Amino acid sequence: xxxxxxxxxxxxxxxxRTLRYYDEIGILKxxxxxxxxxxxxxxxxxDMLQQILFYRELGVSLEKIKEIITAPSFDVISALRNHRExxxxxxxxxxxxIANVNKTIAFKERRTTMTDxxxxxxxxxxxxxxxxxxYGREVRGKYGEEAVNKSxxxxxxxxxxxxxxxxRLAAKIKETLHEAFKTGEPxxxxxxxxxxxxxxxxxxxxxxxxxxxxxxxxxxxxxxERFTAYYDEKQxxxxxxxxxxxxxxxxxxxx
Amino acid sequence: xxxxxxxxxxxxxxxxRTLRYYDEIGILKxxxxxxxxxxxxxxxxxDMLQQILFYRELGVSLEKIKEIITAPSFDVISALRNHRExxxxxxxxxxxxIANVNKTIAFKERRTTMTDxxxxxxxxxxxxxxxxxxYGREVRGKYGEEAVNKSxxxxxxxxxxxxxxxxRLAAKIKETLHEAFKTGEPxxxxxxxxxxxxxxxxxxxxxxxxxxxxxxxxxxxxxxERFTAYYDEKQxxxxxxxxxxxxxxxxxxxx
DNA sequence: ATAAACCTTTACGCTGCGTAATAGTCAATA
DNA sequence: TATTGACTATTACGCAGCGTAAAGGTTTAT
Numbered sequence: 001x002x003x004x005x006x007x008x009x010x011x012x013x014x015x016x017r018t019l020r021y022y023d024e025i026g027i028l029k030x031x032x033x034x035x036x037x038x039x040x041x042x043x044x045x046x047d048m049l050q051q052i053l054f055y056r057e058l059g060v061s062l063e064k065i066k067e068i069i070t071a072p073s074f075d076v077i078s079a080l081r082n083h084r085e086x087x088x089x090x091x092x093x094x095x096x097x098i099a100n101v102n103k104t105i106a107f108k109e110r111r112t113t114m115t116d117x118x119x120x121x122x123x124x125x126x127x128x129x130x131x132x133x134x135y136g137r138e139v140r141g142k143y144g145e146e147a148v149n150k151s152x153x154x155x156x157x158x159x160x161x162x163x164x165x166x167x168r169l170a171a172k173i174k175e176t177l178h179e180a181f182k183t184g185e186p187x188x189x190x191x192x193x194x195x196x197x198x199x200x201x202x203x204x205x206x207x208x209x210x211x212x213x214x215x216x217x218x219x220x221x222x223x224x225e226r227f228t229a230y231y232d233e234k235q236x237x238x239x240x241x242x243x244x245x246x247x248x249x250x251x252x253x254x255x
Numbered sequence: 256x257x258x259x260x261x262x263x264x265x266x267x268x269x270x271x272r273t274l275r276y277y278d279e280i281g282i283l284k285x286x287x288x289x290x291x292x293x294x295x296x297x298x299x300x301x302d303m304l305q306q307i308l309f310y311r312e313l314g315v316s317l318e319k320i321k322e323i324i325t326a327p328s329f330d331v332i333s334a335l336r337n338h339r340e341x342x343x344x345x346x347x348x349x350x351x352x353i354a355n356v357n358k359t360i361a362f363k364e365r366r367t368t369m370t371d372x373x374x375x376x377x378x379x380x381x382x383x384x385x386x387x388x389x390y391g392r393e394v395r396g397k398y399g400e401e402a403v404n405k406s407x408x409x410x411x412x413x414x415x416x417x418x419x420x421x422x423r424l425a426a427k428i429k430e431t432l433h434e435a436f437k438t439g440e441p442x443x444x445x446x447x448x449x450x451x452x453x454x455x456x457x458x459x460x461x462x463x464x465x466x467x468x469x470x471x472x473x474x475x476x477x478x479x480e481r482f483t484a485y486y487d488e489k490q491x492x493x494x495x496x497x498x499x500x501x502x503x504x505x506x507x508x509x510x
Numbered sequence: 511a512t513a514a515a516c517c518t519t520t521a522c523g524c525t526g527c528g529t530a531a532t533a534g535t536c537a538a539t540a
Numbered sequence: 541t542a543t544t545g546a547c548t549a550t551t552a553c554g555c556a557g558c559g560t561a562a563a564g565g566t567t568t569a570t
Contacts, residue, residue: 006516020518021558036566038517058359059352062557075423077363084356087349094346097314101339104313108332172343261547275549276527291535293548317526 002031003041012049027066028052059087102168166204173197174231177242181235186244194242195249211250218246257286258296267304282321283307314342421459428452429486432497436490441499449497450504466505473501 005016022028023039028048030039041049048069055065060083068074173194180190202217203209221231221239231239260271277283278294283304285294296304303324310320315338323329428449435445457472458464476486476494486494 004517015559016517017558017560025557036517037519038566058356075426077360080356080360080363084353084360087353087356091346091349091353094342094349098339098342098346101313101335101342105332105335105339108335168343259548270527271548272527272529280526291548292550293535 001043001046003046005039005041008041008046008049011046012053014053022049022052022062025062025066027062027069058083102165166201169197169201169204173201177231177238177245178234180245181238181241186241187248191241191245192249195245198242198246199249211252215247215250215252218243218250256298256301258301260294260296263296263301263304266301267308269308277304277307277317280317280321282317282324313338421456424452424456424459428456432486432493432500433489435500436493436496441496442503446496446500447504450500453497453501454504466507470502470505470507473498473505 003011005019009016009019019028019039019041023030028045031042031045032040034040051069052062052065055068056062058080060068060079064079064083068076068079176190176194176197180186180188180194183190185191199209199214202214206213222228222243228239231242258266260274264271264274274283274294274296278285283300286297286300287295289295306324307317307320310323311317313335315323315334319334319338323331323334431445431449431452435441435443435449438445440446454464454469457469477483477498483494486497
């Protein structure tokens with residue numbers, strides 16, 4: 001089978017410019033050039049391109065890819081390990097950036113609104129009050145007086161950073177959940193990731209985590225319209241989906 | 256207080272090029288230009304620069320920074336929130352990348368250890384056979400029956416790790432040699448390093464190293480087209496260059 | 511025959527500067 | 541005062557990985 005730039009680009013899902021560029025930098029040369037000067041690729045070039053695109057997906061630079069595929073004895077594994085180190089470092093840097101941005105946002109919010117401390121304190125108080133009013137009795141009944149008090153204490157004692165982190169986590173849960181919902185599979189990877197994030201989130205409020213308590217909260221999300229509204233905002237049925245995911249995650253599902 | 260580019264760049268910890276660039280893109284213009292065309296910055300520019308560098312630290316693009324600092328009513332907080340979203344997305348993507356790289360490494364490790372095992376066995380046998388066929392008689396004659404047998408035994412007894420090390424070493428020799436060849440000086444540092452690496456490599460096969468034997472192998476590299484081809488692959492003359500380097504390294508060169 | 515759909519090469523653009531190259535300015539020294 | 545050294549200036553290429561013209565030749569279909 002022989003391919004011109006456009007044909008190959010289409011089956012590979014890239015642009016023809018990319019193929020010409022790869023030719024130019026010597027990372028993938030056509031099998032031959034026809035009399036009109038057209039680039040003609042064969043099967044081995046298709047295979048090679050697959051390799052190239054695979055490493056590209058991993059974020060490896062074209063230069064490194066060139067080394068990998070041109071030198072047959074090249075140590076791919078240690079190249080990848082090296083690459084991973086770079087990625088990890090990048091992520092650390094990103095984490096630091098994000099933390100700083102969070103701080104700045106928090107600071108700006110403090111300054112631009114009122115003497116934010118009040119606002120923050122107020123919010124925390126409201127959160128506690130809400131929890132108390134809404135679930136105080138039933139949760140106290142289910143999990144004990146002490147646990148609820150500890151949760152309230154924990155919220156009131158949160159630092160600005162922790163609060164920021166909680167907010168961020170909540171956003172991530174929602175995002176992941178939304179993605180997961182599209183798959184329609186509460187047992188799928190994404191949904192389970194959402195459930196795990198949700199566990200992390202809970203741990204900011206709870207002193208001790210138990211699967212049963214987690215499952216209980218999941219049920220609340222469906223029973224209480226306030227939470228249902230929160231999670232179903234984008235897509236109706238999301239709260240119920242989350243409950244399913246959590247039940248599977250905690251292994252407390254009673255079929 | 257007034258500052259020229261260099262003074263300001265020093266107190267701000269950036270390059271003068273950066274200041275000129277910021278002037279060019281209109282993000283920070285000097286307070287005035289003196290009669291000789293020098294950029295002169297005042298206090299307000301210093302303050303502004305601090306702002307710019309602050310946002311730059313957060314990874315905000317210069318274009319966004321420009322918006323932030325030029326429009327007084329600009330909603331910094333929502334800009335930052337937006338920026339944070341981007342960063343979070345970037346991090347998620349990084350997470351996915353890292354996971355994929357990990358998977359690939361694991362897969363490659365599994366596969367290479369398997370295929371290597373086969374390849375390794377074959378290679379070892381071939382190496383021994385080749386040595387035997389090519390140099391068996393003459394090396395036996397020169398360095399004694401026992402040494403050759405020991406070499407063969409040594410190769411066959413190599414562990415996977417040792418084999419890997421040998422492969423790496425061989426690659427490194429080739430690389431160093433190639434660099435050295437460009438200098439054209441077999442007595443140079445790089446060439447001598449290559450010779451030393453070559454000695455290390457030999458020690459994986461030989462029970463006892465002697466300068467004379469090393470020099471003998473170097474000569475073989477030039478005499479035998481199989482080795483010449485191996486070393487001359489990238490650059491003709493490399494094998495001969497290596498011989499010269501080794502002769503100098505071993506001090507057995509007869510001028 | 512003509513148009514549509516290909517193909518080619520050449521070359522600028524994007525980000526945020528680093529790094530020349532070339533030339534003028536200023537203060538201090540021989 | 542002439543020279544030197546330490547500044548300053550502008551112009552412009554380079555970096556990664558292509559996108560996107562522009563200007564022109566080729567192939568295929570009508």
